[in-house]
Amino acid sequence: MGYVFGPVPSRRLGRSLGVDLVPLKTCSYDCIYCQVGKTTDKTAVPARFNPVEEVLKELEERLRTTDPDVVTFSGSGEPTLHSEIHRVIGRVKELTGTRVAVLTNGSLLWRPEVRERLLAADLVMPTLCTVFEETFQRIHRPQEDLRLETIVDGLKRFREMFQGELSVEVLLLKGINDTEEEIQGLVEAFARIAPDRIQLNTVVRPPSSSEAVPLDRMRLEEIRGLMGEKAEIIADPRVGNGEADRTDLFRAVRGMAERRPIRVRDAADSLSIPMKEAGAIVQALVSEGVLRSREHEGETYFSAV
Numbered sequence: 661m662g663y664v665f666g667p668v669p670s671r672r673l674g675r676s677l678g679v680d681l682v683p684l685k686t687c688s689y690d691c692i693y694c695q696v697g698k699t700t701d702k703t704a705v706p707a708r709f710n711p712v713e714e715v716l717k718e719l720e721e722r723l724r725t726t727d728p729d730v731v732t733f734s735g736s737g738e739p740t741l742h743s744e745i746h747r748v749i750g751r752v753k754e755l756t757g758t759r760v761a762v763l764t765n766g767s768l769l770w771r772p773e774v775r776e777r778l779l780a781a782d783l784v785m786p787t788l789c790t791v792f793e794e795t796f797q798r799i800h801r802p803q804e805d806l807r808l809e810t811i812v813d814g815l816k817r818f819r820e821m822f823q824g825e826l827s828v829e830v831l832l833l834k835g836i837n838d839t840e841e842e843i844q845g846l847v848e849a850f851a852r853i854a855p856d857r858i859q860l861n862t863v864v865r866p867p868s869s870s871e872a873v874p875l876d877r878m879r880l881e882e883i884r885g886l887m888g889e890k891a892e893i894i895a896d897p898r899v900g901n902g903e904a905d906r907t908d909l910f911r912a913v914r915g916m917a918e919r920r921p922i923r924v925r926d927a928a929d930s931l932s933i934p935m936k937e938a939g940a941i942v943q944a945l946v947s948e949g950v951l952r953s954r955e956h957e958g959e960t961y962f963s964a965v
């Protein structure tokens with residue numbers, strides 16, 4: 661168990677019920693901005709990772725008791741690495757009218773069978789951060805057989821056959837893929853790929869590597885202007901200005917703890933809030949009976965009741 665989590669609030673998707681199809685940090689990339697940590701199993705070969713029958717059983721149970729806005733394939737690794745993702749998408753469609761979204765790094769869409777497996781989804785959200793191989797290697801530290809040109813071609817082919825919404829995310833990093841040349845290259849690639857939307861994001865704080873530095877709000881706005889009318893900024897409102905909505909923070913901490921036991925510092929890191937604030941939220945949720953604590957090897961972990 662533990663393959664389905666949430667629903668958690670998502671500004672982009674609404675109340676999202678998440679499905680984890682691959683083990684923690686099984687991914688074809690090892691992005692310098694990854695918030696989940698270093699990739700431990702780097703592979704570009706689809707396989708049967710988490711057991712589909714068990715995933716389906718858990719998912720069916722959750723869909724009987726919750727009514728999310730969307731079922732999202734994401735989690736802590738690359739979901740298209742699962743060779744039976746289409747079976748799980750198909751089952752959600754059989755059981756409910758709920759939208760299905762796939763958050764993917766897009767690195768496997770050059771494989772015809774991977775493209776086929778995603779066709780029944782409503783929304784596919786691949787990542788494309790650059791059109792330059794050197795920058796691609798620097799940002800994503802991909803599995804050694806992967807080449808950017810093939811991946812961009814895969815995105816274009818997928819667009820040609822996919823009837824749902826294709827929303828490409830660009831994760832922008834200061835001094836790496838925010839130059840005029842980088843942005844112009846992306847503008848040209850998007851003219852060929854023709855996604856429905858382009859979502860501009862940045863890191864809230866340097867996560868996996870200190871190389872990953874966020875852009876400020878002003879530069880994000882400039883880049884949105886250059887990308888045209890399909891582009892929108894989805895970066896956390898705390899980037900550059902504004903305060904996070906506290907209710908959202910409570911929901912997010914609860915959602916994380918539903919997924920796996922967390923420490924206060926995990927909540928602080930993941931939400932980019934001070935330890936003191938994360939501690940106060942966790943304690944309030946414990947007092948409300950929403951979380952419970954347990955000790956493990958000298959650390960205090962919190963999980964949903």
Ligand code: SF4
Binds near residue numbers: 693737
């Ligand atoms: S693709 Fe996603 S999960 Fe994989 S390393 Fe990059 S950010 Fe992390």
